[in-house]
Amino acid sequence: IDVFLARSLLEKLYLFQYPIRPASMTYDDVTHLSAKIKPKQQKVELEMAIDTLNPNYCRSKGEQIALNVDGTCTDETSTYSSKLMDKQTFCSSQAASNVSRYAAAVYKKGELHLTPLHGILQLRPSFTYLDKADAKHREREAANEGGDSSQDEAEDDVKQITVRFSRPETEQARQRRVQSYEFLQKRQAEEHWVHLHYYGLKDSRSEHERQYLFSQGHGLAENTELIKSPSEYLMMLMPPSVEEENDKPMAPSNVLSMAQLRTLPLADQIKILMKNVKVMPFANLMSLLGSGTDSTAVLRCIQQVAMLVQGNWVVKSDVLYPKDTSSPHSGVPAEVLCRGRDFVMWKFTQDRWVVRKEVAAVTKLCPEDVKDFLEHMSVARINKGWEFMLPYDEDFVKKHPDIVQRQHMLWMGIQAKLEKVYNLLKEHLTPKKQEAQSAHPLLVSGEQRVNMAKAKVKQNYGQLEKEFQKQKAEMKSNDTSAKMDVSNICIKEEPVSDEEPMDTSAYEGMNNGIVNGLHAEEDSTDSLNGHLPGGCIDRVAQELKAFVSSTFKKQFVLTLSELKRLFNLHLASLPPGHTLFSGISDKMLQDMVLDTGCKQILVPFPPQTAASPDELKVYALWEAGDTYDQHRQVLLEIFSKNYRVRRNVIQNQLSQECGEDLNKQEVDRVLK
Numbered sequence: 001i002d003v004f005l006a007r008s009l010l011e012k013l014y015l016f017q018y019p020i021r022p023a024s025m026t027y028d029d030v031t032h033l034s035a036k037i038k039p040k041q042q043k044v045e046l047e048m049a050i051d052t053l054n055p056n057y058c059r060s061k062g063e064q065i066a067l068n069v070d071g072t073c074t075d076e077t078s079t080y081s082s083k084l085m086d087k088q089t090f091c092s093s094q095a096a097s098n099v100s101r102y103a104a105a106v107y108k109k110g111e112l113h114l115t116p117l118h119g120i121l122q123l124r125p126s127f128t129y130l131d132k133a134d135a136k137h138r139e140r141e142a143a144n145e146g147g148d149s150s151q152d153e154a155e156d157d158v159k160q161i162t163v164r165f166s167r168p169e170t171e172q173a174r175q176r177r178v179q180s181y182e183f184l185q186k187r188q189a190e191e192h193w194v195h196l197h198y199y200g201l202k203d204s205r206s207e208h209e210r211q212y213l214f215s216q217g218h219g220l221a222e223n224t225e226l227i228k229s230p231s232e233y234l235m236m237l238m239p240p241s242v243e244e245e246n247d248k249p250m251a252p253s254n255v256l257s258m259a260q261l262r263t264l265p266l267a268d269q270i271k272i273l274m275k276n277v278k279v280m281p282f283a284n285l286m287s288l289l290g291s292g293t294d295s296t297a298v299l300r301c302i303q304q305v306a307m308l309v310q311g312n313w314v315v316k317s318d319v320l321y322p323k324d325t326s327s328p329h330s331g332v333p334a335e336v337l338c339r340g341r342d343f344v345m346w347k348f349t350q351d352r353w354v355v356r357k358e359v360a361a362v363t364k365l366c367p368e369d370v371k372d373f374l375e376h377m378s379v380a381r382i383n384k385g386w387e388f389m390l391p392y393d394e395d396f397v398k399k400h401p402d403i404v405q406r407q408h409m410l411w412m413g414i415q416a417k418l419e420k421v422y423n424l425l426k427e428h429l430t431p432k433k434q435e436a437q438s439a440h441p442l443l444v445s446g447e448q449r450v451n452m453a454k455a456k457v458k459q460n461y462g463q464l465e466k467e468f469q470k471q472k473a474e475m476k477s478n479d480t481s482a483k484m485d486v487s488n489i490c491i492k493e494e495p496v497s498d499e500e501p502m503d504t505s506a507y508e509g510m511n512n513g514i515v516n517g518l519h520a521e522e523d524s525t526d527s528l529n530g531h532l533p534g535g536c537i538d539r540v541a542q543e544l545k546a547f548v549s550s551t552f553k554k555q556f557v558l559t560l561s562e563l564k565r566l567f568n569l570h571l572a573s574l575p576p577g578h579t580l581f582s583g584i585s586d587k588m589l590q591d592m593v594l595d596t597g598c599k600q601i602l603v604p605f606p607p608q609t610a611a612s613p614d615e616l617k618v619y620a621l622w623e624a625g626d627t628y629d630q631h632r633q634v635l636l637e638i639f640s641k642n643y644r645v646r647r648n649v650i651q652n653q654l655s656q657e658c659g660e661d662l663n664k665q666e667v668d669r670v671l672k
Helices: 059-070 128-144 149-156 171-178 181-190 204-213 230-237 243-249 266-277 281-288 295-304 335-350 356-363 367-377 396-398 402-421 434-439 446-480 505-511 522-527 536-555 560-573 588-594 630-638 647-658 663-672
Strands: 002-005 014-017 032-038 045-048 087-093 103-108 111-116 119-125 194-196 308-309 313-315 380-381 384-386 557-559 600-601 618-621
Touching: 014 600, 014 647, 032 149, 045 119, 045 171, 087 663, 111 204, 111 367, 119 618, 181 230, 181 618, 266 281, 266 295, 266 313, 281 295, 281 396, 295 308, 308 335, 308 402, 313 367, 313 618, 335 356, 335 367, 356 367, 396 402, 446 560, 536 557, 536 560, 536 618, 557 560, 588 600, 588 618, 600 630, 647 663
Parallel strands: 002 111, 014 119
Antiparallel strands: 032 045, 032 194, 045 087, 087 119, 103 111, 308 313, 380 384, 557 618, 600 618
16 A cells, blocks of 8 residues: 655644534534634634434523523623523643644545644533533622612722732742743633634535645655655654653663663673672573673673672672762762772682671771672671672683683782782781681670580690699698598588579580589599688689679679579680689579678569579679669668569659659669
8 A cells, every 4th residue: 555645734633532422413413603722722612502402402401501601681791692501612632742643544546645633632511601600699699698788888999908019039939930830821821712614524615625635746756755664664653752751760770671681782781780680600691691602702701890709700899889989878989989899809709708897897988888798799697797699619610710810810919909008917818717717706605605615624624634633732731731531521511401502504514524613533522512722712702702793783683593694604704724613602602792792682572473583582782882872772672672663652762762853864774
């Protein structure tokens, strides 16, 4: 089919979309009484006659509407002179802002003639007559409210006028006024209507105008636009809409179309992939680039945008942080960020684990930037640090030793730069051995401490035994009373009453057959149950007193159960052979608490409590030497009478006993 472009009605042809009407009342039968247009706004107003004789027309309703609009009087200003709603007004609105891709087509004798549309207008009924009816109704109501005297009318004529002088309008205020809805409406209203004459479908003038829809000349000179390739012709017929492209939402930065990606050069494909993924094995990269891609070319391109770390490729820092950019967290320039990230990458070439605090201490960057570096290439592991996210790629290292060697040389150069910038010490440069790392974990739990203590005791057992025998021999030579038979030794025993022995079952195996820290053999029974040689007892008492004093200065109030737990943790942190391993009973611990200036608070807990006996024994530091000693003693006295007390009672009691009003912060501090 030959296609022709008709130009006669260019920028004059509009498409009108009328509302749907009943089948019995088509628009061919409707008489157009008047038409007018505002060309700049492309706004049309049509007035059409309604067929009042049609059986679908409701006459009573039409009379009621005419009466409401015009009232009982008829004159030249009346909307409906026949006292019947016999016409209807239609106003247009633009159906599409850009109609350059639409055309009207006429097919005739194997030829298709196209005329571009200048506008598409939707016609909708206008109900301005209802506004007129409302105005009439308000007028009638005002007239019915008569009764106002002539005096009132005279008074109404006198009105106070306030004169105001407008200030000079600023440029910003003028722009706001010009863009306001009110101003735009006013400007649209100022455009004058252009009155049109309507010609019916079968009118001779309409027939004449309809001929302009056909191309007037079939010569090639007038239709050069259509001498195009099929793709160019379709582009002309349906050009891409600039507005639609602008309105299209931007795709997220981490979303990538593989179809669009493969249209780019190989170097750009690799750069975009590495920038999005950040860490990738070479095999995965080849699978993303598609079959048939030359691996040699890929290796040549990947080295421009990535570095080899543990056999895997990690995107270069300058690709992620281009020049003249800065950190979104701290505002640090890209050059500093690249150095910090290179340090993290270099650390992963030395070891699979990196400590975040160490990186922050060396690079002096904010924690958010350091976290970003680590999240690019590693995963956080509890109690260990950050582990490189991919396993070591042995296959790539074996297949490409030349690439590995070249990358190693590059890392040597980067290391030299980092040494100058950060003044790296030997501990930063030498990779940690796996054994050393396992022997000194980053975060040591209580169970690990116990296991370490057991291992140390086993290692040092022989040395400890020799030292003990030597000390024992010295004491026997110095003390004549020690020359007695072992069978005559009086072994001190703790009274088996209310006092229970300290529960150290969790640490029983720690001493490897040692009771209270010393070996239990038949010839060493004089060291059991607290009977220590010489001045060892004094040293134990001093160490125990130091522990109790420091603990109560931090905690102020402790139950026996909590104190024992803290003491066991303290024991686990001590080196093997420490004097406190000589054995501390519950009674010794409680006596030492009382000797250090603490008091037992007899809190009247309820009898049905599920707490253990050790949890019911409460000890408190009576005098800490600070300004709150008196307040603390009053508070402890209160709790010795009741285990649950209201806050206002405490505050009142403190005020009475101390003779001063404490504010909320001071009461909170005493309670804490």
